[in-house]
Amino acid sequence: MRHEKVEVIFQAAVEVFAESGFDQAKMDEIAQAAGVAKGTIYYHFKSKEELFVGLMNEGMEKLSDCVRRGIALKKSPSEQLEALLHAHILFFVKNGKLAKLLLNEAFGTKERQRQFRTKIREYLNLIESVLQQGIEQGEFQMAHPREMASAIFGAASVVVLQKIYSLEENQSEEIEATAPTMIESVQQLVFHPLIK
Amino acid sequence: MRHEKVEVIFQAAVEVFAESGFDQAKMDEIAQAAGVAKGTIYYHFKSKEELFVGLMNEGMEKLSDCVRRGIALKKSPSEQLEALLHAHILFFVKNGKLAKLLLNEAFGTKERQRQFRTKIREYLNLIESVLQQGIEQGEFQMAHPREMASAIFGAASVVVLQKIYSLEENQSEEIEATAPTMIESVQQLVFHPLIK
Amino acid sequence: MRHEKVEVIFQAAVEVFAESGFDQAKMDEIAQAAGVAKGTIYYHFKSKEELFVGLMNEGMEKLSDCVRRGIALKKSPSEQLEALLHAHILFFVKNGKLAKLLLNEAFGTKERQRQFRTKIREYLNLIESVLQQGIEQGEFQMAHPREMASAIFGAASVVVLQKIYSLEENQSEEIEATAPTMIESVQQLVFHPLIK
């Protein structure tokens, strides 16, 4: 298993990065949150950037794993897509910090952001491959699966993000209770026409 | 009309903020890009934050106006929604800088980000009101119009953002040519089931 | 003329660098000695290294100028060499700080040290050219003028350095009074055999 201190630092770093964003996050704050000395972080990570990238990779990895597991149980592409949306939203609901980081830090021209987008690109490819299979098997019909993947990713992500922040402003914390509502909405968007 | 220098500063600031994000953007850089002295910015704006907020407000204002104009021409809610998506995507395609800022800086706990989200909230209300009207007039059918508004906003925004960055990485600049593809995809997502 | 603050910073920097060496010299200390804020140094110099290199270049320039002026008045190579030694030692006596920096920081593999040695190399070439002329005009006789230049440079420099530090340890400050002694010694070394 990973070194104990590294784990603690990771935990703290997610919190702080998610709360403040990369630039506003202070290594001091992360150290304090982790209950270690600042130097300890630098003993285990070469730089703030490396710590961040490690975090991101792990986060995207977990999201991917989680979604893949959800998909694996299903046969047909439409069931798989349904499971994908379900898993994606639930994951973000349970890992709100990562959701925040995702939209806060995924776009931009810095190296760390490019690395991040590479991981997102991989995740989008996963979505796209489900769509593609649906098309091939005659279940789905669409002209641009790549764009559709982005759109679905955006819908499912922003729905959760927006909910997180609006609940935060009302100081309400019961986001998990709203998960079904969000899942239902995105699934309707994808599977049923809005128009009667 | 607005003071000439203010206009120049605004122009430069959008560029720089979009390219670097709020924190990494340097007042020096903005001043240089605007061709004025750093002091001049502070003569017209109280702080970096105020400059940013001014920018955001103006940007969201423009987006709102643009979308409202698109809607105004249409009668039925479904036509209005179609026009809204069309206008939204086209606006982001033509104002990529704002699109970048939107997702880069909209989420977070800093005061400027909260102000930003207030504007986004207003824009989401606009979308929601179209959905609501559709429901009332029996055109649309959905359980959670608020969540649906977020989802649609996310889909339309992320589709453009993802395209912008993927084209940038290929050093291709013809994003305008891809607008129809993106519009078509999001409109299908909203109006037609993916499933045959 | 050079900017006033730049001059002040230069002055202070020579003191501090000479006293502590490059690594032990603190920018804080230089700022305090100069009576400016630390940021001011960085407004005028990109880095500690750049400040140091600026200093070195100026110092070696002055030494070169001083020696060249001494030489210019003389006709024969032997008179020129005599004047060179005289000027060199007197310069180091009057600019002890530079003398310290010279031997403290001229050797090493860091970039700043390489730059420094380039300047020293130029200065050694000056000495060598006097020796060379002396050989060509039949005044001097030696097999290896390049090595001889180094040796003469070392003799004249170390004599002063050693004196500076030995006086410092006795807390005596009258180094100027000892200049003739040193000049005489080195000139004897160069022009007269030790052996009767």
Next chain:
Amino acid sequence: MRHEKVEVIFQAAVEVFAESGFDQAKMDEIAQAAGVAKGTIYYHFKSKEELFVGLMNEGMEKLSDCVRRGIALKKSPSEQLEALLHAHILFFVKNGKLAKLLLNEAFGTKERQRQFRTKIREYLNLIESVLQQGIEQGEFQMAHPREMASAIFGAASVVVLQKIYSLEENQSEEIEATAPTMIESVQQLVFHPLIK
């Protein structure tokens, strides 16, 4: 005999200190070069400074011994001085690392540097005593043997140092081949007038 690990650490430390200077030398680097853990160095040496001082003392000791052995074989002061120069230069040629440390770290106000200079002072006394004997026995003639000792020391040391670095820049490694040239030059400087 000295503890095995201590020997290894000493070896590594000379390398690293010579390459980087005292301040830039990292204990980590020394430990790695020695193939021991960092803690091990601290088991054998109280501090970085103590390690350095130990090194210096040993180095100057060796130089002294070497030169003394050279002198011991000769009778007359002039032959002794000749042997001294020969031994000094050869020692620096074979122990370039020490030569580098000598000029890099001998001057300065830090405690370790003062200790270092004490050793150098002793060595200068050795040179001076040869000169003094020469004067007393009527072989030499000079007004200031102390200054002359410094000058000779400087000449012999800088000649080698300058050669070391100039060969390094040309990535040539055959310094040993140039030893006779250097010895000849310094001996001419000391024993024969440059002037015909």
Next chain:
DNA sequence: CATGAATGAGATTTCATTCAT
């Protein structure tokens, strides 16, 4: 004896902001 993870004091550098001109 030996280790290497952990520490924390302290250094360099950045940059929003101010203010005298």
Next chain:
DNA sequence: TATGAATGAAATCTCATTCAT
């Protein structure tokens, strides 16, 4: 109005030293 030199608070990162194992 406009300027840009000056500021200083604050952030990242380094590394000698310690100490539990």
